[in-house]
Amino acid sequence: MYFQADGNIEDLSIFKHKLVYKARNGGVGGRNKKHGFNAEALVIKVPVGTAIYVKEPDKDMLVLDLQKDGKKMLAAKGGKGGKGNVHFATATRKAPETFQPGETGEEYKVLLKIILPIDVGIIGFSNIGKSSLLAAVSAARPKIAEYPFTTTEPVLGVVDDGVKKYTWAEIPSMTAGSHEGKGPGNKYLHQASRAEVMIYLLEAFSQDVKKDLLQLRREVALFNTAITEKKAVVVINKIDMIENEIALEEIRWAMQNMEYDVYFISAKEKKGLKDLICGVHNLVTERKLQTAGESKHEVVYRPKPVDKGD
Ligand SMILES: Nc1nc2c(ncn2[C@@H]2O[C@H](COP(=O)(O)OP(=O)(O)OP(=O)(O)O)[C@@H](O)[C@H]2O)c(=O)[nH]1
Ligand SMILES: [Mg+2]
Numbered sequence: 001m002y003f004q005a006d007g008n009i010e011d012l013s014i015f016k017h018k019l020v021y022k023a024r025n026g027g028v029g030g031r032n033k034k035h036g037f038n039a040e041a042l043v044i045k046v047p048v049g050t051a052i053y054v055k056e057p058d059k060d061m062l063v064l065d066l067q068k069d070g071k072k073m074l075a076a077k078g079g080k081g082g083k084g085n086v087h088f089a090t091a092t093r094k095a096p097e098t099f100q101p102g103e104t105g106e107e108y109k110v111l112l113k114i115i116l117p118i119d120v121g122i123i124g125f126s127n128i129g130k131s132s133l134l135a136a137v138s139a140a141r142p143k144i145a146e147y148p149f150t151t152t153e154p155v156l157g158v159v160d161d162g163v164k165k166y167t168w169a170e171i172p173s174m175t176a177g178s179h180e181g182k183g184p185g186n187k188y189l190h191q192a193s194r195a196e197v198m199i200y201l202l203e204a205f206s207q208d209v210k211k212d213l214l215q216l217r218r219e220v221a222l223f224n225t226a227i228t229e230k231k232a233v234v235v236i237n238k239i240d241m242i243e244n245e246i247a248l249e250e251i252r253w254a255m256q257n258m259e260y261d262v263y264f265i266s267a268k269e270k271k272g273l274k275d276l277i278c279g280v281h282n283l284v285t286e287r288k289l290q291t292a293g294e295s296k297h298e299v300v301y302r303p304k305p306v307d308k309g310d
Pocket of ligand 2: 130131132142143144150151170
């Protein structure tokens with residue numbers, strides 16, 4: 001049984017009514033060594049961007065990711081056909097009663113989610129200003145508040161640099177332990193894996209900005225190292241709260257050995273945003289040119305079929 005991404009399918013509504021999909025059985029073998037027919041493979045069409053998860057005790061495990069129109073991936077193997085008695089015949093017993101029955105195929109319970117494509121993912125701990133940044137650079141209006149975990153689902157906004165438009169997304173807040181399911185971020189980190197470029201958002205008045213960055217990256221890497229391998233920039237927000245310019249120089253200095261360009265902004269006062277948009281969009285463009293024609297990373301994890309108790 002296969003899942004296939006199909007650009008003509010817009011949503012997952014067909015699955016509301018049909019919950020169980022079963023491929024047809026193969027045919028029965030005939031007399032005189034006749035082989036039964038092989039059952040036609042079942043292909044389930046899903047919208048482009050569908051991610052397919054298998055429920056595991058601690059979290060949902062991503063098993064297939066159909067990001068391109070037409071892409072087809074194997075979800076469950078059919079059972080092997082049986083063997084007729086001719087396979088067990090000997091010189092003296094030409095028609096033994098021994099035979100091997102056909103096997104049943106694999107069976108899974110899966111969860112389907114559509115994950116929208118984005119160009120830029122804003123990742124950061126709670127209250128750092130992710131919503132404020134998205135609201136400052138796009139027409140999106142996510143809720144901005146002083147309390148933590150205000151944003152509970154990804155918010156998308158289109159950012160226009162005057163030449164190109166790219167989609168940025170606020171990924172709900174990361175927190176220590178996000179990869180274990182603490183806080184809302186973990187549930188949506190997969191949205192970040194759709195991004196071409198990441199923004200690691202930090203705040204200027206932290207005691208140790210570099211330590212914050214390493215902790216943030218670590219949390220993301222524990223979920224999926226592919227996200228931390230993406231092109232990224234570091235953005236230091238809330239510079240309006242820093243009176244002493246030397247403090248910013250110290251942050252710049254602490255970050256100089258890191259592999260990222262560092263931008264200083266105030267989302268609240270809309271400072272430093274032009275440079276940031278320009279730098280980030282250049283990275284996205286570079287990345288898109290690089291990946292044109294290149295096939296995307298594919299997940300090949302295959303879970304064990306569920307125990308059918310027979
Ligand atoms: N002084 C100052 N405050 C800011 C700035 N950016 C955001 N804030 C404030 O920081 C608080 C949190 O901002 P949000 O944009 O909601 O932060 P968030 O990262 O989206 O938070 P969650 O969605 O809860 O994780 C709000 O009170 C904002 O007004 C900034 O540049 N300067
Ligand atoms: Mg927010």
